[in-house]
Amino acid sequence: MSVTLKVNGKSHTVDVDASTPLLYILRNDLGLQGPRFGCGLGQCGACTVIMNGVATRSCIVPASAAKGEITTLEGLARNGELHPLQRAWIDEQVPQCGFCQNGQIMTAKALLDRNPKPNDAQIREGMKGVLCRCMTYYRIQAAIKRAVKTIAAKGGAA
């Protein structure tokens, strides 16, 4: 079937089977490399994109259900300027291998969009299902807290 997707502000039409997971369309048809395959089961978060404002695991979204605005890691920067979360990730030197960080950043973005001032417990809860096997969790949480401050200082706009 022919599917039209709006990804990072641009429209794309691809011809794929309706059951094709969104992840493979983003990676293999659109050439994006932010969302990644980690489990294909909705359990790890590596494939996270933001679909209509919601952090969504693209490995379990079939093409037929991929609707509306999709943002990937590549689409977070604005006018060449990194999103405050990405900046904070660099300032806190978060990644080890970095493979999971797409899911961490995208999930944190959706979290802060919903709740710009999460407390520690809300960060833990909101990020709980995004796994990192290099165990960079401690710095991820520090980076989220740092980004919260930058965003607040900018008047709340990320």
Add this chain to the structure above:
Amino acid sequence: MTPVAGIPKHVEATLSRRNLLKSAGMLVVSFAGFDPGEANGQAPAGPYPEVDFHQLDSWIVIHEDSSATFYVGKTDCGQGTGTSFRQLMADELDVAYEKTTCIMGSTDITVDQGGSGGSTAMERDSWPMRRVAAEARRVLLEMGSQRLGAPVDQLAVSAGVITVKGAPSKNVTYGQLIGGRKFNVTLTGSNINATNGRALVKPVQELKNTGLSPQRYDIPAKVDGSLKWAVDMRLPGMVHARNVKPPFAGAKLVSVDESSVRKMPGFVKIVTKGNYVAVVCEREEQAINTAKALKLNWEKPATAPFPSSEDLFRYMREVKPTSSSRSVVVGDPESAFTNAPKLIEADYDVPFQGHTAISPAHALADPSNGQMTIYSNDMKSYGMRRGVADFLGMPREQVRVVWMEGPQGFGRTAADDAGCEAAYLAKEIGRPVRVQWMRDEETAWDTKAPAFAVKLKGALDAAGNLLALDYDARSADYNHVGYNEPDTVLIAQLMGIRPAKPASGSASMPSEMYAIPHRRMATHVVSLPLVWETPLRTGNLRDPNGPQSTFASESFIDELAAAANADPFEFRMKLLTASSAEDGGFRRARSIAALKAVADAYGWDRRSSPKPRGTGDTLTGRGIAYAFRGQTVVAEIAEVEVNVRTGRVWVKRLVAAHDCGLVVNPESLRHTVECAMLHSLSRALHEEVQFDGEKVTSVDWNSHPTLTHADVPGEVRVVLVNGDPNPNRPDLPPYGAGEAACKPMLAAIGNAIYDATGVRLRRIPFRANRVLAALKTSQA
């Protein structure tokens, strides 16, 4: 050479340098051995001979703007080693850190330092890098001396500019002297680790970037989505493959029903040989669907391949070992035990634990022009080149591995297996083939750290001094697979290929420096019934045996301290100060320094364990443990909260004191240590490979849990220590980091749980249900 679409820019720039003088806007040299016929007057058997480490030009290229590119034979699995190499080499070469870049691990353009492994990046491999950079500086100073008409000892050099002392207007830059041209300097050394020039490396005090913490250069592209990873490689005409693994360990493939999938969309081919099965399709999701739909007929083995995970430790204790080490004996342990007023005995168990990388294994192989290129994140890219060449029966000179970033590489991962699979399939199909394992495949079939069953016995005298200790460990490590071995990679095993003899495997002994008057230590390796084609195959996972043996030994020291009614920190200090013998690496002095530093940083109050049991649902306690890995020593303290109603353990604080000699980049070292501690925390609380009598049953993140954000300690602190007893000596050399910090954590947590609850847990992992059961038993 026409650039291949989809190759990352930095790799492309360097790949194309073989035939072009100019690439990425710079003039470059060509390496010795690259041009057929140049090396030894003999034509190499293919276009990808090894890079000659005896040529300075193989390691360092200086560009016209005086910037430098370093070509090193290492891979950075996310610990920031590349940044540290740049710091050290920039220091020796005297160029600004910002004007350097580092290219790693692609076998036809970088020298073979073996890739990564064993936390040896700084300890071993940074030395030849420093020496070649120092040699380049020496050569440049000689050239500068000629150009400026002043003797070398009248010259000063800073940030790539050579000036005549006292006459700064007389100067010349590195770029002006050699930019874009060859050094043509031959180095000495019988092997790559011994590579040397005529120059001496600088004393530590003169290293300017070393000891600073420039940010890791690899991080920005990892957070903005621009980095192309091995998993992102695509080539024109490529196809996608998925393996179909045997559903039972030791199963034999009886028949394949091709008609079950032949009409599926995108179907290209089923490849089988022996018990190896893969499907190949045009698109990735088609390969996944086809692999699921393929009907195969398997025959179960006649005898059970292994006991169930519930029965594993009984099995390991009863079975006859395949090998036993010679016992290490100090004093007369036997009579000490016979006469001791107080005897303590305990058994400790650690299950198989896997790598379970965040990304299942993958590789892309390109068979174009009769050669073989593999794009892989394997940390030992050089070994993969040899392994693939030998497996396929191709001359090594026709095979290259282009190393690209990937998920964590903590040893012998399934990346080794995927590389051979991709290459085999690419050769079969004649098109580029991308192989990716699925989650269940990775979790079930990646290599495992061996399970350990350890028996301990200790004797105390009437005053509570430790008189004698007996350590007897069994490790289920028979047929431990090596790296990229053409006869042990999984595809070879499934095809029925076997080496003459399985590897004997190993177990390890405690690595502390306690002075105990009477001691015996012995290790044994045991085998499971099925040795080949089994998902329970062992391979290196960080320090392969260290966390397991340290869990047993450092937990047991705690048991002895408790029996002696002594503070666990002081009990250890007493054992360390009982001897004053000087030792290599000042291990005793550095043990004491690390333990003191961690106790100070934590604010350890002296008392014995367990503490008087609190009331309420949450009990808190603290535990300490320490270990060496090589010459690196680390002491750790964990503070835990145990919920007595749920059994959940939360680690509130983690503090480490870490001494690995010379520190190159303190920030990235701290981060590596933090993550290593949390990795072992995950192993302590969650990780266990579970299996029934025929297959692994822990196959995804539900059945094989890992640490999550919810578990993260409130504080993780790393104190860097220089425990050298002589403060006037220049720094010790750099030792390894990463693996050491994994070792003491399991015991520190177990000791803290004991302190909080009075219940000693002797089996990993401390999952809530087990903790709860142990608490209940203790109260009954």
